[in-house]
Amino acid sequence: MAKERRQVVRFLFLKLDPAWRRLPAAEQAEQKEEFGRTIKSFHAKLLLRTYSTVGTRGDSDLLLWQAAENLETLQRLETAVFSTRLGSYFSVAYSYLGMTRKSIYQFPDDPKHEEQLVVQPADNKYLFVYPFVKSRPWYALPKEHRQTAMDEHVRIGRKYPSIRLNTIYSYGLDDQEHVVAFEGDDPGDFLDLVMELRESEASSYTLRDTPTLVCIQMSLWEALDTLGGATVQQFLDLAPAAANGLTPVADVSEVPLGGSKRVYLGTDAIALFNVGGKFYACSDRCTHGRASLSEGVVDPTTCILTCPWHGGKFELATGRPAGGPPVAPVKTYNVKVEGERILVG
Numbered sequence: 001m002a003k004e005r006r007q008v009v010r011f012l013f014l015k016l017d018p019a020w021r022r023l024p025a026a027e028q029a030e031q032k033e034e035f036g037r038t039i040k041s042f043h044a045k046l047l048l049r050t051y052s053t054v055g056t057r058g059d060s061d062l063l064l065w066q067a068a069e070n071l072e073t074l075q076r077l078e079t080a081v082f083s084t085r086l087g088s089y090f091s092v093a094y095s096y097l098g099m100t101r102k103s104i105y106q107f108p109d110d111p112k113h114e115e116q117l118v119v120q121p122a123d124n125k126y127l128f129v130y131p132f133v134k135s136r137p138w139y140a141l142p143k144e145h146r147q148t149a150m151d152e153h154v155r156i157g158r159k160y161p162s163i164r165l166n167t168i169y170s171y172g173l174d175d176q177e178h179v180v181a182f183e184g185d186d187p188g189d190f191l192d193l194v195m196e197l198r199e200s201e202a203s204s205y206t207l208r209d210t211p212t213l214v215c216i217q218m219s220l221w222e223a224l225d226t227l228g229g230a231t232v233q234q235f236l237d238l239a240p241a242a243a244n245g246l247t248p249v250a251d252v253s254e255v256p257l258g259g260s261k262r263v264y265l266g267t268d269a270i271a272l273f274n275v276g277g278k279f280y281a282c283s284d285r286c287t288h289g290r291a292s293l294s295e296g297v298v299d300p301t302t303c304i305l306t307c308p309w310h311g312g313k314f315e316l317a318t319g320r321p322a323g324g325p326p327v328a329p330v331k332t333y334n335v336k337v338e339g340e341r342i343l344v345g
């Protein structure tokens with residue numbers, strides 16, 4: 001198996017200064033557009049999902065959920081955001097930093113606990129986020145005991161198949177131990193799940209799991225319009241597509257002969273390959289599990305991609321499965337090289 005390649009993940013919650021709402025309407029619209037265009041300029045560099053917390057929290061208005069290859073990208077994004085005129089009216093309400101990694105517990109029978117080394121958000125309407133800290137006595141329990149307690153957790157989670165869990169690890173990186181982010185379409189399902197989990201043994205070792213933030217997924221422009229003020233609905237084209245519908249995602253020099261790279265297109269992670277000087281792009285997520293296909297191996301003679309986890313094979317040109325566990329094709333993208341830029345769409 002290829003070496004574990006993790007992502008850094010950040011949940012940045014922003015609160016707007018109410019003074020912004022008293023600015024002239026034309027200025028508000030201009031500032032929203034500048035803010036959105038600034039975020040758009042980071043598209044190929046990280047995965048970014050936007051959520052509004054207007055109407056669900058009094059102390060936060062906007063969530064930028066980010067997943068990148070390194071901390072510096074997160075830093076550059078925040079510097080750029082706060083350098084805009086609208087950014088000068090935002091303050092950080094909450095910030096949770098962590099990384100993806102494999103669980104130390106085994107969940108062989110539970111597809112919901114596939115290893116999540118690459119953040120791949122679903123399209124659910126709601127995201128429920130909270131930081132999480134276990135009490136120290138939890139870590140003093142024998143590993144087998146903790147595994148049994150986690151098995152109970154999984155059994156309860158299985159009763160709520162509509163709720164999907166993302167677990168981020170923050171040990172040593174931030175104040176909490178984990179950030180948990182549940183995706184779902186029905187807040188009632190999540191409420192019932194959390195109530196039932198309270199009765200589990202593992203829950204008795206929880207030291208802190210607040211604040212809980214209920215976030216509503218929407219495009220950046222829609223999220224900005226939930227802040228009030230002049231609307232920017234006319235700028236709904238968030239994706240920085242070129243005239244031909246393709247978007248620059250990397251430089252040719254970043255993907256050498258025989259190499260690969262994970263890039264981002266809007267809210268999707270894409271695996272980019274250079275096979276014999278020709279570039280191919282497909283979804284970074286294997287259709288069998290959650291392996292990152294950019295970490296797979298391509299046979300240059302057959303152009304068959306082998307998944308790094310269970311050996312699933314795909315035809316890189318078409319995405320069709322060509323062996324191993326996957327049965328569904330992986331999505332492929334058009335690729336074009338213009339000068340030094342690789343464009344995908």
Ligand code: FES
Binds near residue numbers: 308
């Ligand atoms: S995750 Fe199993 S074959 Fe790719």
